[in-house]
Amino acid sequence: xxxxxxxxxxxxxxxxxxxxxxxxxxFLNELYQQAECTVLVGDSIIEHWYYELFLDFEHQSGxxxxxxxxxxxxxxxxxxxxxxxxxxxxxxNVAILIGTNDFDYDAPQEFTxxxxxxxxxxxxxxxxxxxxxxxxxxxxxxxxxxxxxxxxRRNNEAIDELNIKLASLAAExxxxxYNANTPLKDKKGRLDKAYTADGLxxxxxxxxxxxxxLIALFK
Numbered sequence: 001x002x003x004x005x006x007x008x009x010x011x012x013x014x015x016x017x018x019x020x021x022x023x024x025x026x027f028l029n030e031l032y033q034q035a036e037c038t039v040l041v042g043d044s045i046i047e048h049w050y051y052e053l054f055l056d057f058e059h060q061s062g063x064x065x066x067x068x069x070x071x072x073x074x075x076x077x078x079x080x081x082x083x084x085x086x087x088x089x090x091x092x093n094v095a096i097l098i099g100t101n102d103f104d105y106d107a108p109q110e111f112t113x114x115x116x117x118x119x120x121x122x123x124x125x126x127x128x129x130x131x132x133x134x135x136x137x138x139x140x141x142x143x144x145x146x147x148x149x150x151x152x153r154r155n156n157e158a159i160d161e162l163n164i165k166l167a168s169l170a171a172e173x174x175x176x177x178y179n180a181n182t183p184l185k186d187k188k189g190r191l192d193k194a195y196t197a198d199g200l201x202x203x204x205x206x207x208x209x210x211x212x213x214l215i216a217l218f219k
Contacts, residue, residue, distance in 0.1 A: 005076055005114070005115070008074075008076065008111060011105050012074040012076055014077060018071070018077075022070065022084070022085065025081075026084045026085060029084070029085065029089050034064050034089060034091075035090045036062075036063060037064045037066050037089060037091050037092060037093075038054075038065045038066065038091060038093040038094075038218055039066045039068055039086050039089060039091040039093070039094050039095070040067050040069060040095050041069065041078065041095070041097075042069050042078060042098040042135075043071060043072065043073040043074075043078070043097070043098055043100060045069070045097055045100065045138060045201060045202060046069030046095075046097050047067065047070060047071050048071075048201060049207055050204055050208075053208060053211040054215070057215045061218070063093070068085045068086055073101060074098070074102050075099050075102050075112045075116055075119070076111070076115045078096075078119065079115045079118045079119040079122065082119055082123060082126075083122065083126065087122070090127065091127070091130055092219060093131045093133065094123055094127070094131070094132050094133070095133040095135060095178075095214060096119060096132070096134050097138075097180075098115075098137075099112045099137040100138065100159075100200070103152070103153050103158065104153055106153055109161065109162045112162060113166065113169065116169065117169055117173070120170075121173070132175040132176065133175065133176040133177075133178055133214065133218075134169075134175055134177050135180055136163045136166065136177070136178065136181050137159050137162060137163055137166070138181060138184060138191065138202070139160075139184060140155070140159070140190065140199055141190040141192070141196060142199055143190065143193075144196060144197070150198050150199070150200045151198075154200070156190060160181075163181065167179065178210075178213060178217055183209050183213070184202075184209060184210065194206075195209060
């Protein structure tokens with residue numbers, strides 16, 4: 001383990017809820033393995049993605065869309081669970097959205113970049129024929145006022161900077177990159193209030209705004 005990951009590894013340790021989800025996904029994969037499916041993997045933004053938005057795709061393609069999102073997940077922990085939670089299903093498509101929670105741990109961009117690079121390398125070496133899509137880290141909006149805002153240390157300037165690096169990484173690794181931020185941002189470059197209730201997570205309208213674009217990248 002490199003020095004950067006080692007510094008944050010104890011901080012990002014799964015609590016009992018996240019560990020239970022990881023183990024549940026492993027259990028389900030072992031009993032209900034579905035080749036030629038599509039897997040979504042990442043943090044709460046993946047976990048909360050409304051299943052109904054993929055029903056037409058499932059009907060037309062014959063592929064099942066399987067959600068492997070864990071709320072609060074970080075890039076290091078997601079990368080670590082890929083073999084058990086994703087590779088074991090042998091999916092046709094994998095869409096990754098991870099990194100926003102790294103900001104809340106005040107992790108440097110190098111931490112997130114290197115872990116996402118490791119995740120892509122793991123998937124490509126284990127699933128050479130799988131179509132991989134890397135989704136941009138989504139924007140936030142600190143002006144959505146709540147008693148306790150979940151936006152925390154996240155800021156759009158740093159997110160945009162990291163997304164530029166991730167787009168280059170995807171190109172270098174030969175995987176698709178979906179910049180979901182463009183359709184979700186308002187004129188000030190923030191997550192549009194129409195697509196969020198808390199400034200961080202998407203509502204149904206936000207997910208609907210980007211789902212068709214994502215599906216267009218599936219095979």
